[in-house]
Amino acid sequence: MMRRRSIALAVTLALGAAVSGCAGEDGGASKAADTCSSGPVTVGYLPKLGTDPYMTTLRDGAKAAAEEIGGEVVYTAPSEATGAAQIPFVNQLIAQKVGAIVISGSDLNGAAAALRKARRAGIKVISVDSDVATDARSLFVNQAKTSELGAKMLDSMAELIGHKGEFAVLSSTETAVNQNAWIEDMKSRLATDPKLKDMKLVTVAYGQEKADVNAQKAKSLVQAYPKLKGIIVPAGIGLPAAAEALSQTGDLGRVKLTGLAPASLIKKYIRGGDVQDIWWNVHDLGGLSYHAAQALAQCKVKAEPGERIPAGELGTYTVGERGEVVLGPATVVTPKNIDDFEF
Amino acid sequence: MRTSLRARLTSWDYILAALVVVLLVAASLTQPGFAGGFNFANSVSQMSDKALLVLPLALLIIAREIDISVASVAGLSGVVLGMALEAGGPLPLAITLALLAGTLCGALNGVLVTFVGLPSLVVTLGTLALFRGLCYVLLGGTPITDIPLSLTTFGNETIPRTYVPWDIVPFLVLAPLFALYLHRTAAGRRTYAIGGGPDIARYAGVRLNRIRFGLFVVSGAVAALAGVITVARTSQAAPDGALGFELDAITVVFLGGVSVLGGKGRMPGVCWALVLVVGLRSMLQLGNVSGYAQSAAVGALLILSLLATNTAHRVHAALTRRRLRALAVRESAVP
CATH class of the missing domain: 3.40.50.2300 (Response regulator)
Incomplete structure (x- = not known):
């Protein structure tokens, strides 16, 4: 008996709430879609x-x-x-x-x-x-326009290494849509732009959006390519991690970095002049x-x-x-x- | 008569019901817009998929089992629904396939637990990762967004001229059926018996594996239905659909007074707990309390409820002991 009454009570309460809802205020959905406010909202x-x-x-x-x-x-x-x-x-x-x-x-x-x-x-x-x-x-x-960012990063790298030498890209993941589009942009400009003819993209590595993986990859890139002059890191987690890692090994300076990350996270490296960043306010x-x-x-x-x-x-x-x-x-x-x- | 009244007043169902009433009244008085139909509809709709997961979970936990893969099953069923729609299948066929997928997932859990004899917590922990992983393997990272209007209407609109959202209807239909099964059928009593003591139940002739397997299959099927509702509500079949819902569902089951050890707990209590969580979240939401703090509040509610029942049991046990001792002293004094 008790159980049944308890169930009945629950149902009654729910229905009551529903019905009182009907009788209540207007749900807001019937207001005109082009309402204009006379002052700040x-x-x-x-x-x-x-x-x-x-x-x-x-x-x-x-x-x-x-x-x-x-x-x-x-x-x-x-x-x-x-x-x-x-x-x-x-x-x-x-x-x-x-x-x-x-x-x-x-x-x-x-x-x-x-x-x-x-x-x-x-x-x-x-x-x-x-x-x-x-x-x-x-x-x-x-x-910012997505299409603009790849070109900006490449220009920044060119400026850092004096339009000459080997550089690598340390991207986020193999499937990242924006990053892959930027890398394609970079490749096609490297092939056609006479100002960039002395620059060579040696490899694209992936930091998997993890700080430790990015640090590790940045270090191994520097070891694998002794003539490497710069790395573009188009990922917010990657750029600070790479800067930190290379500064620890003492390679930062010989190898320049640029990419896309919150400027505040790499402030001290930017001040040092070996790192640039593409960012917005x-x-x-x-x-x-x-x-x-x-x-x-x-x-x-x-x-x-x-x-x-x-x-x-x-x-x-x-x-x-x-x-x-x-x-x-x-x-x-x-x-x-x-x-x-x-x- | 006196004892039955006391038992009734101290029963967890009634404490929960009282809490619900207090909460609803307090929220209506303090939060402008809480008592409005718009908020009612949204708050209810918001829990419509999780509410479904609660029903089979309550039965499983009463039977001393658990299924923590329910949200992954819901997610995978949603992905199957989306892929069937994308392939040009009609909506009824796509929903059927989704339900079938969920049922198969449930059957896999059931086979591993009952016939292979693995512990359900470990099995469903594995399938939680397995089914969620499959969502990403099948779909990649991009959700399917081409969902028919009839389905998104179901997930986002109310029944005309009421504030009852369409997507809570499956729960309103299924909840009484689950309550009837548990409290009015022989199989329901056997479910309690399994949770109360599997060995005793076996000696009493209960076919444990059959009931357990059935519960896992039902859990899968109902989770699939929840997955369909998630797709309807969010207008997309996403690989992360229903992600993390199992925790909310399990919380509601325990809050509803179902014992972790099995064998105890009742459907009305679970339903009251559901209303309580919906009401609490709705009140906090309107107070612009962050999602993190909402989760913390629900967590605190669960801990407090466990403390309350635990204390009540202890006090009750102490009182009983004292009465028995007094009785024994009086009897020995008057030989």
Whole structure:
């Protein structure tokens, strides 16, 4: 008897909650999709992982912009880097009725349905750093054009070794999409560009996104190729690890390094002049995304190609194809400008 | 009558139910938007796949077994669903294949545990890695995103004119069936008997392996259904679909009062524990509490519940001892 009553109680409670839900407030889904705010709105920031220093720097940039033009930043923090784990956070921001959501997608589609729900509720959605499905957001605020980075790294290496000699690439994994595209770019430019005719790419090694593997590979590259003058490390974990390892063995200096990594992690090596880095200002990325979110929420822009987004001190940015806004060309980090980079 | 009332008030089901009520009232008062239909629908939908995993797990743990590969089975079934759809298969066929894949996974676990005689914790630890690995081998790193609209609607919309999300419907159908099996059938009583003492159950004529094997197969099939819901909810078949769900599911089972040693625990308790976890997570989510802190809160809840039951048992045992001793003293005093 007791068991049956207990089950009945559970069912009744669930039904009660459901029915009271029906009678309750409007679910938010029936609001017009083109709501415009008359003033600054609250913007919800949804990173891949709440603890990622890249993302907290981005958040600080957004907060600085909020102090400049008003409005508020709500920063949420999923504990797993999957699109599915971002769903409850999107729903939370919808329930809290924020004016705009800025998301760094853990994958393209995981949270896309929830984001579409947000857009139907009149919330403007922007992706930053890492895109989501095109129909789930209006704008994608990108740090740099992917195609540009390979060329930048090669130019930096050429400058470091005086356009002459052997160099290697220490990539992330064999299947990494961006890295492989950059390496292809480098190879084709080496074959055609007369300015680079004296440079030779001797091998491509893989650091598997692990610090210890990168350190080990960097050391063995130096031993295997005695004439090696430089290594390009296009991976955020690899470049600091390689710099650390070669500085320990005393090879850094004879062998120069460049690549792609948070500038703050290799600050001292960049100051020494033997390491360069291709990076962008993550703080500015946060600011630009915040300006774009406010402009959208107040219907100052509609996210159509060719439109211009004013971003305060950062300048004005143009909306490109498929709603892409590019922060700007990535910077070669040298001892001169290293202090501009917070991350 | 008095003792039955006391037993009822101190039973874990009722303590959980009271906790649920306290939590819901407190959250409704303190968190704006908590009591709204929108939040109800999202919070329920969020747990819809994990809730399914809880049902067979409760039975297995009562039978002194465990299946920690459930989330990997769900992930693999989702991958099979996605690949079948990508190959141009119609949705019903793709779902059937996914369920079949999950059932086979469950059968593999079952064979290794019952007929080969390996411990289920080790077997399913192995298949947890095996099935998850297969997801990546089959799919690579890129999720399949071409999911039919009917399926994503199922995973993201509510039943028209209500706030009940579609994806909780399989759970609402299956939960009573599992409760009936466990509490109203002979096989359910045998499941308890196996967990209470396998040797005694064997002498009593219970066919242990048959029931155990059946439970693992059901676990696989239900996990596959959860995998289909994960695909529907996330609009994609990803190799990391349902990753880590087994921990939440096991937490709910233990929180629901199922004994780690088997033989004890009831479905209503498990369902209350589920509501409690859903409500707690929902409340914290609206308070903009990070995912890490949410997990910590659920973990703390589990530890506290174990402490509470443990203390209650000790107090009860001490009281009984004292009463028996008093009784013995009185009887010896009056010869």
